[in-house]
Amino acid sequence: MKLLRVGAPGAERPALLTGDDVLLDLSGLTRDIDADFLAGGGADRVRAALRSGELRPIEPAAELPYGSRLGxxxxxxxxxxxxxxxxxxxxxxxxxxxxxxxxxxxxxxxxxxxxxxxxxxxxxxxxxxxxxxxxxxxxxxxxxxxxxxxxxxxxxxxxxxxxxxxxxxxxxxxxxxxxxxxxxxxxxxxxxxxxxxxxxxxxxxxxxxxxxxxxxxxxxxxxxxxxxxxxxxxxxxxxxxxxxxxxxxxxxxxxxxxxxxxxxxxxxxxxxxxxxxxxxxxxxxxxx
The missing domain is CATH 3.90.850.10 (Fumarylacetoacetase-like, C-terminal domain)
Incomplete structure (x- = not known):
């Protein structure tokens, strides 16, 4: 998986980039990609959410990583x-x-x-x-x-x-x-x-x-x-x-x-x- 943070400095949103270049919002699972996320099995939670289809694209759907600042x-x-x-x-x-x-x-x-x-x-x-x-x-x-x-x-x-x-x-x-x-x-x-x-x-x-x-x-x-x-x-x-x-x-x-x-x-x-x-x-x- 490719985990990333998108947005202005201090206001980044956690996200997942899929193999189809779709940027999925992870803010419903975690406030950030940080020590707590990593220590708490965050990657496993993301995989489970991805399999269940509960992750939604960051709006607008066409917003890909290089169209917005990456933290x-x-x-x-x-x-x-x-x-x-x-x-x-x-x-x-x-x-x-x-x-x-x-x-x-x-x-x-x-x-x-x-x-x-x-x-x-x-x-x-x-x-x-x-x-x-x-x-x-x-x-x-x-x-x-x-x-x-x-x-x-x-x-x-x-x-x-x-x-x-x-x-x-x-x-x-x-x-x-x-x-x-x-x-x-x-x-x-x-x-x-x-x-x-x-x-x-x-x-x-x-x-x-x-x-x-x-x-x-x-x-x-x-x-x-x-x-x-x-x-x-x-x-x-x-x-x-x-x-x-x-x-x-x-x-x-x-x-x-x-x-x-x-x-x-x-x-x-x-x-x-x-x-x-x-x-x-x-x-x-x-x-x-």
């Missing part, structure tokens, strides 16, 4: 946990060794915006960068999992994430990476949350990113150093993962930091991102 498919997460240097080719282009354990950092949860919302370049920034990533959304609490084999039952679904980064803030200003990761609008998410049954193997997904029509990133999740199951298990040893939490699983090669001339984002640049079976995003860079 992030999950209401503000409790936390956004990020994994750095998790693709072999990206580690190589960064001139860094392949890590022996996942590199973990956080983004502020209020960085999460809709998949087509404007991305704001911070004031004074000249090194704002893009990163297409597979996002994992947690569906049930995970703590001290016994092994990576236990991870899948805690995953609600997957989405596209743009882990926008300011490289000077991240690497040249001292302290932790969080400073270069938590500027406003720095985590477009969506267009929808796709449930695991529709995604299949999360390690067999192509992911791509264009800037102004130029293909910059083109790889596959098979290049991950630590796979999705390992990451969920690993993180659960250090923190409690709660429903609605988002894990950004790392980015492949092709970021501006690793390219000749370092073509960082400038005002007016257009980013387009896609991951197999997860849809497509598009953002324009503006100025804060």
């Amino acid at each position: 992030a498919p999950v209401a503000r997460p409790g936390k956004v946990v990020c994994v750095g240097l998790n693709y072999r080719e990206h580690a190589a282009e960064s001139g860094m060794d392949v890590p022996e354990e996942p590199v973990v950092f956080f983004k502020a949860s209020n960085t999460v915006v809709g998949p087509e919302d404007e991305v704001l370049i911070p004031r004074g920034s000249v090194k704002t960068d893009y990163e297409v990533e597979l996002a994992v959304v947690i569906g049930s609490q995970a703590r001290y999992l016994e092994s990576p084999r236990d991870s899948r039952r805690h995953i609600a679904g997957y989405a596209i994430s743009n882990d926008v980064s300011e490289r000077e803030f991240q690497l040249e200003r001292g302290g932790q990476w969080v400073k270069g990761k938590s500027c406003e609008t720095f985590n477009p998410l969506g267009p929808w949350l796709v449930t695991p049954d529709e995604v299949g193997d999360p390690q067999a997904l192509g992911l791509r990113l264009w800037v102004n029509g130029e293909l910059r990133q083109n790889s596959t999740t098979a290049d991950m150093i630590f796979d999705v199951d390992h990451l969920v298990w690993y993180l659960s040893q250090f923190m409690v993962l709660d429903p609605g939490d988002v894990i950004n699983t790392g980015t492949p090669q092709g970021v501006a930091l690793g390219l000749p001339g370092r073509p960082y984002l400038r005002e007016g640049d257009v980013m387009e991102l896609e991951i197999d079976r997860l849809g497509r995003q598009r953002q324009t860079a503006g100025q804060a």
Whole structure:
């Protein structure tokens, strides 16, 4: 299933996009797609309502997702946990060794915006960068999992994430990476949350990113150093993962930091991102 949220910021309506591109209203089942919905078996309730025919199209019936603003498919997460240097080719282009354990950092949860919302370049920034990533959304609490084999039952679904980064803030200003990761609008998410049954193997997904029509990133999740199951298990040893939490699983090669001339984002640049079976995003860079 494809779960999404449609509407103006702060007034999004929960919805389901069917295989026939019909947008069904979920507001009779839940007030939002959030931690309570995910923890309370919301996806199962949606499936039951879909089978019974009780879901109705959002009016007007012709209103499809790209005819209206999409919010992030999950209401503000409790936390956004990020994994750095998790693709072999990206580690190589960064001139860094392949890590022996996942590199973990956080983004502020209020960085999460809709998949087509404007991305704001911070004031004074000249090194704002893009990163297409597979996002994992947690569906049930995970703590001290016994092994990576236990991870899948805690995953609600997957989405596209743009882990926008300011490289000077991240690497040249001292302290932790969080400073270069938590500027406003720095985590477009969506267009929808796709449930695991529709995604299949999360390690067999192509992911791509264009800037102004130029293909910059083109790889596959098979290049991950630590796979999705390992990451969920690993993180659960250090923190409690709660429903609605988002894990950004790392980015492949092709970021501006690793390219000749370092073509960082400038005002007016257009980013387009896609991951197999997860849809497509598009953002324009503006100025804060």
